[in-house]
Amino acid sequence: MQLAPDEFRAKLVSWLDTHDLSPGNDHSFDAQVAQLSRVRKALFDADWMRYGWPTEVGGLGGPAVLRAILGEEVATRFLAEPGIYSMIEVLAPTMISYARPELAAQMVPRLLDGTEQWCQGFSEPGSGSDLASLSTRAEQRGDTWVINGQKVWTSLAQYASRCVLLTRTAPGHAGITAFFVDMDTPGITVRPLRTMHDVDEFAEVYFDDVVVPADRMLGQPGDGWKLAMDLLPYERSTCFWHRIAYLLATLDGLAGKADEADDLDLGAAYLAVHTARCRSHITQRTLAATGKVGAETSIDKVLLSTAEQQLFDTYRDLVPGAIEWTDPVLRSEYLYSKAATIYGGTAEIQRNIIARRLLGLGKEQ
Ligand SMILES: Cc1cc2nc3c(=O)[nH]c(=O)nc-3n(C[C@H](O)[C@H](O)[C@H](O)COP(=O)(O)OP(=O)(O)OC[C@H]3O[C@@H](n4cnc5c(N)ncnc54)[C@H](O)[C@@H]3O)c2cc1C
Numbered sequence: 508m509q510l511a512p513d514e515f516r517a518k519l520v521s522w523l524d525t526h527d528l529s530p531g532n533d534h535s536f537d538a539q540v541a542q543l544s545r546v547r548k549a550l551f552d553a554d555w556m557r558y559g560w561p562t563e564v565g566g567l568g569g570p571a572v573l574r575a576i577l578g579e580e581v582a583t584r585f586l587a588e589p590g591i592y593s594m595i596e597v598l599a600p601t602m603i604s605y606a607r608p609e610l611a612a613q614m615v616p617r618l619l620d621g622t623e624q625w626c627q628g629f630s631e632p633g634s635g636s637d638l639a640s641l642s643t644r645a646e647q648r649g650d651t652w653v654i655n656g657q658k659v660w661t662s663l664a665q666y667a668s669r670c671v672l673l674t675r676t677a678p679g680h681a682g683i684t685a686f687f688v689d690m691d692t693p694g695i696t697v698r699p700l701r702t703m704h705d706v707d708e709f710a711e712v713y714f715d716d717v718v719v720p721a722d723r724m725l726g727q728p729g730d731g732w733k734l735a736m737d738l739l740p741y742e743r744s745t746c747f748w749h750r751i752a753y754l755l756a757t758l759d760g761l762a763g764k765a766d767e768a769d770d771l772d773l774g775a776a777y778l779a780v781h782t783a784r785c786r787s788h789i790t791q792r793t794l795a796a797t798g799k800v801g802a803e804t805s806i807d808k809v810l811l812s813t814a815e816q817q818l819f820d821t822y823r824d825l826v827p828g829a830i831e832w833t834d835p836v837l838r839s840e841y842l843y844s845k846a847a848t849i850y851g852g853t854a855e856i857q858r859n860i861i862a863r864r865l866l867g868l869g870k871e872q
Pocket residue numbers: 626627628629630631633634635636637659660661662663708709846849850851852853854855856859
């Protein structure tokens with residue numbers, strides 16, 4: 508059954524009002540990942556998670572905006588941590604575009620229905636902003652490829668059953684090749700890394716003679732850079748929309764705790780988040796109309812990360828002691844907001860892109 512966006516939201520809201528998916532009081536990362544699986548399963552079983560995805564991968568079709576609405580409802584009700592919830596918005600479209608159709612049909616439903624977590628193995632020590640310099644090697648041996656190297660900052664790697672992995676098969680941008688790798692393949696070692704907000708969110712991942720069947724290549728040899736660039740529209744549209752919804756809900760919570768004298772600071776934080784939301788709305792409409800967005804989404808990234816940090820800085824100022832002493836969940840969010848100007852491309856890199864590609868202000872040295 509096809510649903511128009513308004514109808515979809517109305518039915519979804521009424522379903523969510525009568526099905527309690529609230530998380531428990533355990534705020535550990537293990538509990539957050541378990542809650543994520545629980546929420547995805549319940550939403551998939553009730554079909555909500557299937558709207559907006561192609562029927563070939565277990566979806567019910569319809570526009571991607573239905574996924575944005577679902578993510579917005581999940582985020583504003585604090586049902587799942589928005590960062591890890593939104594990973595489906597990057598990984599599933601990548602599989603749909605690049606995996607063999609049979610592989611996508613087999614695997615994508617496992618991600619959507621919460622059976623599995625997946626991770627994104629792009630960054631390496633020394634290859635973060637300069638991703639194209641990555642050096643994890645993949646060498647062809649008959650019907651297989653053998654992978655050696657190291658990834659770092661791989662979110663959810665210790666929970667993941669699969670990894671969308673970028674490797675080097677030849678020099679240059681055209682020598683980057685992507686694979687869909689089972690994380691239980693012999694030769695893979697995952698070492699969780701603790702963040703400053705005290706969470707093992709990401710990990711180092713080592714690959715020692717890891718044998719991957721050739722039919723797990725995503726696209727053709729050399730398609731890896733294009734795949735990485737094609738992630739951008741998803742990361743910068745629906746994912747951002749979910750996060751902004753979550754920030755607005757957090758702001759509402761703050762408004763309830765602050766007194767009238769704080770209106771100016773609160774107003775400034777609202778303005779920042781709403782500006783990011785307006786911008787994100789334009790991006791989603793552009794994506795829906797043209798199927799692609801590009802360098803201009805660096806503006807969205809700067810607006811969102813700046814608004815997120817401003818919001819939590821305001822929280823710290825207006826509710827004294829909450830972050831430092833009384834509210835461990837808020838403390839965690841506050842500290843994590845500092846990562847917003849790093850993950851998904853640092854603030855400096857985004858500003859370089861805006862200056863060079865959008866404003867024509869000079870070239871890379
Ligand atoms: C919470 C979190 C989750 C993450 N999850 C994942 C994941 O799941 N998968 C994954 O692959 N990666 C992930 N990352 C890694 C992320 O993509 C990288 O941290 C990011 O791309 C920056 O790379 P880097 O850390 O190597 O820093 P570097 O590239 O070494 O940058 C260091 C500093 O130098 C600056 N800099 C670098 N080059 C320039 C330049 N040309 N001009 C001006 N300034 C410059 C940067 O802005 C930065 O301030 C995650 C990171 C974080 C924080």
